[in-house]
Amino acid sequence: MKMTVLTALAMLVSAPVFAQGQVEAAAAATRGQIIDLAGSWANRLHEDWIERAPGPHIGDYSGLPINDEARAYADLYQVSMQNMPERQCILYTSQYIVMGPQNLRIEPDVDPISGAIVALHMTGTVDRGPHTVWMDGRAHPSKNAPHTPGGFSTGVWQGGTVVAQTTHLKAGLVWRNGVPHSDQATITEYYARHGDMLTITMILNDPIYYEEPFIRNATFELDPQTRVLPEPCEPQVEIPRAPGVVPHYLPGENPYLNEFAETFNLPLEAVRGGAATTYPEYGKKLRSTYKPPAKCTVYCCGGTGLTVPNTNNAACREGDAPPTP
């Protein structure tokens, strides 16, 4: 017990203090870099609006190179489990920077003497924990160190791009329809600035739930007017339930798994994910028999600015006739 307390105290004391060698390493790494990633970055949602804003349809795993284990996990998902008071404040993990709807603020820790960037702090708004990328050459902790939603990240500069490696993640959701990643997942992130745009590429490797690395990008725009304030989570009872009730479906009992495939006339196999379904040749196979629905019926105008408020975004303007078949 004494040893544990001492270790904890040592961690508390050492965390904000950068060792001389680490500062020198950060200074060396920073030297020659003129790309400033600091600022407030707006997420424009110009792609993947459904997945990032309202959340993907239940049973839609299309484009995800997941395996049977992940499918089995996601099939049990019931969205109302998220509003249980004990789950409302479970943070999304670091990969949510590119999978979620939030804006992003990047704040560097700069050594006042050398000017070295010692760390980059990636903060968002609600639902995602702070994510710190250490740029000072420190090592990742022991594999037995605690796993957190933000994980442990170290970064290096490759020219003007920051390349970050993240380990020690807690298990979490990749998509808000139950598609998981495990606590053995690791992430490589690339932060590349082009003018006032920042493209973040995330490659997730997960030996438990993924057949191949999963890559996703998101591009943000520098926007000082973007609101990126932390929103503390305060759990409260949203749906009264008897004590001990956890919303879920037992295997084979989720009645909504076919809904997405039926809405878009897709074969069920196509929406169940898997590495083979993410390559162009699968699209060719699919198109040979595919007949699209006559018209769009859900989320048609999401993110376009044509949306009628308080609808499911199927209609685009008041009084609009739906597109003719």
Next chain:
Amino acid sequence: MVTPPKGDYVSLPINAEAKKVADAWDAAQDVVGGDQCKAYGAPGLMRLPTRLRISWQNDTTLKVETDAGTQTRLLHFGDWKPPAGGATRQGNTTAQWEMRQGRRGAPQPPPEQRFGNLKTVTTGLMAGYLRKNGVPFSEKTTLTEYWDLLRQPTGEQWIVITTVVEDQTYLTRTWITSLNFKKEANGSKWDPSACEAS
């Protein structure tokens, strides 16, 4: 992977005129008019399920081919000037390397250790579709792309293309997306196919 239903404009910052055009989309009419390739113009092409084949055509021209629709884009370096004549499906593309410069006083690394990205700007485009279900872009469109080559610690390589579409005719603001392509060991999966209207 498949053509979205008619009237699906999700994520696109389009205006009412674009919506009107998209609502009138008729794939059969495109076939009749010989316009099967309208979704294969540069602003829409790179978002189709395609493989890329990238090679140097000569010292100043990078060739980017797609097997989807069997299209060829030429990226011209140096002081290349667009030819006179009408708009084309892939337009006229100028290219430049954006190399990172060190801070003042910092030693420059040798050329083989420098990092940067490719920036291309495409104009002179024929009107076409941003999305295969008839969401339009006009001949006034400018397409700017930033091509980043990313290397994974495992050795895998990816190209990530940050894409900016400007079109005052049909967009309410610039449309910004990013795409990724994984480098394959060889060209065995290269499978050219003709344009499809739907």
